[in-house]
Amino acid sequence: MNWGVYMLMNKKIKSLTAMLALAVTVSLTACSSDQANTASAAERPEIGVVLSEVGLGDQSYSDAAFRGLVKVRDEDGVLFDYREIEKTGTYDEAFKQLVEAKSDLIIGLGFMVKESLEKSAKENPDQQYLIVDDKSDLPNVASITFKEEEGSYLAGVVAGMTTKSNHVGFLGGVESDLLAKFQAGYEQGVKAANPQADVKTVYAGDFGAPDLGTKIAASMMKDDGVDVIYAAAGLTGVGALQEAQKEGKYAIGVDTDQFFIAEKAVITSMVKHIDNSILSVVRTFNENGGKFPQKDMVFGLKEEGVGVAPIRIIELTPEQQAQIDDLTQKLISGSVTIQLP
Amino acid sequence: MKLQGKLLLNAMVSLIASLALVGYIIVQLLQMNSQNQTLVPDMLNVQQLNADMGALSQSLDNYSFSMTESNKAEVTGQIEAVNAKITQLNNPEETSLDTEEQMKWLASLSDKFKDLSDASLKALNEQDSTEAKRQATRIQGIQNDAYRLDLLTKERYDLYTSNLTADIELTWEIALVGAVVLLVGFGVFNVIFARRLARRTRTLKDAAVRIADGDLSVSLEKAKGKDELDELNGAFILMTDNLRGIVRSIENSGGVLDRVASELDGQNDKMQEIVSQVATSTEELAIGSQRIAEDLGHTVETVDGMQRNFEVNLSETQQSSSATEEALRFVEHGESVMREQLQITTQNRAAMSELEKTVLELESSAERITTMTQHVAQIAKQTTLLSLNASIEAARAGEAGKGFAVVAGEVNKLAEQSDSAAREIFTTVEEIAGAMTRVKGSVEQSLTLFQRQEEASNTTEQSFAEISSQVRRISGSVNKLSEDMQQSRRLSEQVQQAIENISAVTEQSAAGSEEITASTDEQKRSFQEIGGKVKELLHVREEMQRELARFKLDA
Numbered sequence: 001m002n003w004g005v006y007m008l009m010n011k012k013i014k015s016l017t018a019m020l021a022l023a024v025t026v027s028l029t030a031c032s033s034d035q036a037n038t039a040s041a042a043e044r045p046e047i048g049v050v051l052s053e054v055g056l057g058d059q060s061y062s063d064a065a066f067r068g069l070v071k072v073r074d075e076d077g078v079l080f081d082y083r084e085i086e087k088t089g090t091y092d093e094a095f096k097q098l099v100e101a102k103s104d105l106i107i108g109l110g111f112m113v114k115e116s117l118e119k120s121a122k123e124n125p126d127q128q129y130l131i132v133d134d135k136s137d138l139p140n141v142a143s144i145t146f147k148e149e150e151g152s153y154l155a156g157v158v159a160g161m162t163t164k165s166n167h168v169g170f171l172g173g174v175e176s177d178l179l180a181k182f183q184a185g186y187e188q189g190v191k192a193a194n195p196q197a198d199v200k201t202v203y204a205g206d207f208g209a210p211d212l213g214t215k216i217a218a219s220m221m222k223d224d225g226v227d228v229i230y231a232a233a234g235l236t237g238v239g240a241l242q243e244a245q246k247e248g249k250y251a252i253g254v255d256t257d258q259f260f261i262a263e264k265a266v267i268t269s270m271v272k273h274i275d276n277s278i279l280s281v282v283r284t285f286n287e288n289g290g291k292f293p294q295k296d297m298v299f300g301l302k303e304e305g306v307g308v309a310p311i312r313i314i315e316l317t318p319e320q321q322a323q324i325d326d327l328t329q330k331l332i333s334g335s336v337t338i339q340l341p
Numbered sequence: 342m343k344l345q346g347k348l349l350l351n352a353m354v355s356l357i358a359s360l361a362l363v364g365y366i367i368v369q370l371l372q373m374n375s376q377n378q379t380l381v382p383d384m385l386n387v388q389q390l391n392a393d394m395g396a397l398s399q400s401l402d403n404y405s406f407s408m409t410e411s412n413k414a415e416v417t418g419q420i421e422a423v424n425a426k427i428t429q430l431n432n433p434e435e436t437s438l439d440t441e442e443q444m445k446w447l448a449s450l451s452d453k454f455k456d457l458s459d460a461s462l463k464a465l466n467e468q469d470s471t472e473a474k475r476q477a478t479r480i481q482g483i484q485n486d487a488y489r490l491d492l493l494t495k496e497r498y499d500l501y502t503s504n505l506t507a508d509i510e511l512t513w514e515i516a517l518v519g520a521v522v523l524l525v526g527f528g529v530f531n532v533i534f535a536r537r538l539a540r541r542t543r544t545l546k547d548a549a550v551r552i553a554d555g556d557l558s559v560s561l562e563k564a565k566g567k568d569e570l571d572e573l574n575g576a577f578i579l580m581t582d583n584l585r586g587i588v589r590s591i592e593n594s595g596g597v598l599d600r601v602a603s604e605l606d607g608q609n610d611k612m613q614e615i616v617s618q619v620a621t622s623t624e625e626l627a628i629g630s631q632r633i634a635e636d637l638g639h640t641v642e643t644v645d646g647m648q649r650n651f652e653v654n655l656s657e658t659q660q661s662s663s664a665t666e667e668a669l670r671f672v673e674h675g676e677s678v679m680r681e682q683l684q685i686t687t688q689n690r691a692a693m694s695e696l697e698k699t700v701l702e703l704e705s706s707a708e709r710i711t712t713m714t715q716h717v718a719q720i721a722k723q724t725t726l727l728s729l730n731a732s733i734e735a736a737r738a739g740e741a742g743k744g745f746a747v748v749a750g751e752v753n754k755l756a757e758q759s760d761s762a763a764r765e766i767f768t769t770v771e772e773i774a775g776a777m778t779r780v781k782g783s784v785e786q787s788l789t790l791f792q793r794q795e796e797a798s799n800t801t802e803q804s805f806a807e808i809s810s811q812v813r814r815i816s817g818s819v820n821k822l823s824e825d826m827q828q829s830r831r832l833s834e835q836v837q838q839a840i841e842n843i844s845a846v847t848e849q850s851a852a853g854s855e856e857i858t859a860s861t862d863e864q865k866r867s868f869q870e871i872g873g874k875v876k877e878l879l880h881v882r883e884e885m886q887r888e889l890a891r892f893k894l895d896a
Contacts, residue, residue: 057476057478059474059475063478066478066482082482082485210471238471
């Protein structure tokens with residue numbers, strides 16, 4: 001073989017080597033591109049929630065929490081599942097199922113589930129829990145509580161400004177410390193706006209009985225001359241709202257904006273932004289690697305955890321509106337404080 | 342394998358490898374295509390279900406605000422639509438929802454929806470707006486299940502898609518790498534193949550050039566393959582071997598030629614010498630022949646003389662024969678006389694023997710006398726001794742013994758007389774013995790003489806017998822001689838004849854010798870010619886050697 005052919009062959013080998021190198025590089029690049037991908041279902045945080053007594057569709061508490069979770073799901077990709085006592089029979093069973101489903105965080109709604117939640121938390125000390133609307137001393141149970149008294153205070157201010165008979169009503173679901181905060185805030189708010197007004201307080205002893213709410217509301221309006229009822233009683237309160245509309249009186253909803261239940265009666269609602277609060281708390285939980293930096297979290301006006309829905313039906317004077325805004329600022333700043341029982 | 346076959350095989354292998362690569366790609370693509378046909382419809386169905394439930398929630402909500410028949414119908418329609426979707430998703434023939442988790446969520450969803458649809462229909466029938474509203478909200482729970490199901494389905498689809506992408510990439514990479522490997526592999530293989538082919542051809546070419554230059558020390562390795570080049574290689578090796586063999590055998594035969602030529606030369610010289618010798622010998626032979634001829638002339642004469650002598654001898658011999666017969670008769674007469682004389686001699690001898698016997702008897706008598714005389718002498722001696730002893734004893738006895746001493750003296754005298762008598766006898770006997778001996782001697786002498794006479798007579802008789810036989814033999818011989826003489830004469834005649842024949846032959850031989858001389862000369866000339874040819878041969882051989890020197894046999 002002469003030199004010319006030899007050189008040609010060398011050149012050939014060089015070009016082949018280059019091609020081989022190219023092929024290897026391409027395949028390596030192809031491999032590395034596989035890594036950037038959205039987290040799969042198994043890798044996403046999973047939250048289990050035990051809804052309150054009535055469950056989904058209660059038009060207040062559970063729905064708000066559910067909305068919050070849907071928001072977290074849609075915005076942050078967090079997955080959740082829920083349990084209702086209607087299906088599980090007991091709260092204990094509901095918590096047990098969620099523990100078995102290996103949830104990263106188990107949320108219990110309302111003081112009604114506290115006992116079962118704490119029982120489950122004791123059995124599973126490594127499992128993180130979150131209770132809404134109550135507190136627990138257990139280290140693995142975080143809590144969200146609301147300054148319902150602040151929202152109720154504003155609701156009371158609106159009620160005091162609205163009443164003509166100077167008789168306003170308070171319908172509580174079941175008598176408890178929590179409801180006492182509602183009651184106290186409401187009463188002090190009414191007094192702040194209308195010192196002449198008095199408050200008729202009735203506890204229905206049930207959160208899920210609209211007919212009972214209807215009955216109590218009817219009695220309040222008929223027997224006590226009440227023309228504004230603040231119904232802090234879940235589904236029971238829905239009956240009261242509808243009864244007020246029926247009687248041509250006014251009512252104030254609770255937890256969510258309940259205007260659409262009785263569009264001729266509901267002037268506002270004491271809104272607990274459970275959805276936003278849950279969204280905020282779950283985000284914090286996820287951002288801190290599955291831990292809460294603060295065990296007990298309190299949401300008030302300042303934190304936009306509570307507030308009042310837009311005022312409808314009645315017309316407030318600019319002075320009245322200014323007074324509401326002023327009181328709101330004072331509650332946020334702390335210059336006005338509410339006396340709790 | 343043949344070269345053509347190898348080249349074809351190379352091409353076929355490259356082609357088949359390329360086809361295999363293409364086949365692999367096609368199979369991979371077909372597999373990808375056939376992997377899942379229902380994933381996308383499933384995903385769409387789940388999403389559709391989610392949307393349908395959203396719509397149902399909306400219509401339930403609407404109904405809760407305005408419980409009109411149209412809203413009711415809308416709700417019923419939506420429920421049926423969702424129901425149909427759920428039924429479809431639950432039908433294993435129409436979906437590929439099959440993982441445990443998917444099934445869990447689908448079951449949860451179906452269960453919840455059943456409750457919801459029952460409750461919703463009840464609310465519709467009872468015109469319960471609160472319940473309708475509640476159910477509208479509760480749909481969110483089912484939607485969450487649908488969301489989870491959708492997520493899993495999407496994930497599965499994404500997995501499928503990423504797997505598909507990875508598969509496609511892998512296929513593509515394998516194809517590329519395969520193509521590169523094929524290209525490099527066959528490129529290198531073909532280059533090596535071509536180089537090997539070129540090298541093998543070059544080796545053969547170099548060998549051919551060297552062989553053309555006469556260098557036969559080329560040693561090609563034996564090829565293992567079977568293609569044309571290997572066959573050529575084999576043929577080359579064979580050819581080189583054969584050439585080497587030829588050159589070697591030519592060289593060898595050159596050596597043999599040298600040896601033969603020189604031997605031939607030597608032989609030729611020897612031959613010439615021999616021929617010369619033959620020539621000389623032939624001349625000598627010719628001369629010899631002449632001499633023989635001459636000698637034969639003499640011989641004939643001699644034989645003639647001999648013939649004549651034979652005849653004289655013959656007559657003489659016949660005379661001798663008659664004389665001999667005469668002699669024989671005398672001899673026989675002498676013989677009979679001798680026999681008579683012998684008889685007398687024998688009788689004499691017998692008488693002499695008788696005499697001898699008598700003498701011998703006398704001799705023994707004389708000996709007996711001698712012996713007896715000796716006894717007497719012995720007795721005398723003893724008697725003397727006894728007398729001595731008696732004297733001694735008498736002396737001892739003294740006076741008493743004096744008488745005895747006288748007796749003893751008498752005895753002693755007697756003894757001495759006996760002894761002298763004995764001596765006389767001895768002397769007489771000896772004289773007799775002497776006379777006897779003389780008689781004996783003469784008798785013996787006579788006997789010996791007789792014996793000799795007898796022997797002489799015998800000898801004479803024998804001589805006569807011998808003479809007789811000799812004379813008879815001579816007579817026979819003479820007769821024989823006479824016959825032989827005649828035979829000899831006949832033979833002599835034959836000899837004469839033979840010699841004449843020999844003479845003739847000798848003349849012929851002389852003529853032959855001349856012919857031999859002539860042919861020998863001719864032979865000599867031929868040998869000289871052969872010598873010349875041999876020299877020519879040697880010359881050619883030298884030339885050949887010069888030519889052979891061009892070939893190199895060993896490295």
